[in-house]
Amino acid sequence: MKAMVFHIGGERYALPLAAVLRVLPVARLKALPGAPHFVPGLLDLHGEALPVIDLSRLAGTPPDAVRYDTRILLVEVWAGGRRRRLGLKAERVLGVASIAGPLVDAGVASAPWLGQVAPGADGMLQLLDPDRLLAPDVESLLFGTGDPT
Helix, strand or coil: CEEEEEEECCEEEEEEHHHEEEEEECCCCECCCCCCCCCCEEEEECCEEEEEEEHHHHCCCCCCCCCCCCEEEEEEEEECCEEEEEEEEEEEEEEEEECCCCCECCCECCECCEEEEECCCCCCEEEECHHHCCCHHHHHHHHCCCCCC
């Protein structure tokens, strides 16, 4: 399997490459008042307002300063009964890697978006599951779906 590899703090994580629609440079975001701390704002992508989640903040890690290799990974998530586009601010994006070995289940109950782990020579690489990133209240806030309570 091919995966887009990046860091959250000092640890390596990845998204399945098939889940990544585009890799975008970091851009100015429009703040969303009342949004959770891990939602820095909206990205204007050719006139479409897309919410962005800062993966470091979501994981409870202080975000690095924006660096030359900080990117916004555009993915689709299942929200409100359909696929919707979402930006993920990722630090130190390393690029594409092949995962050849077996994947081990290592989900964390408090972070359901963390998926399987691939052991490797460079250390463990944990996959993120984009469809499990948004709690129902955050999904409702960002996409106006369901009941926010």
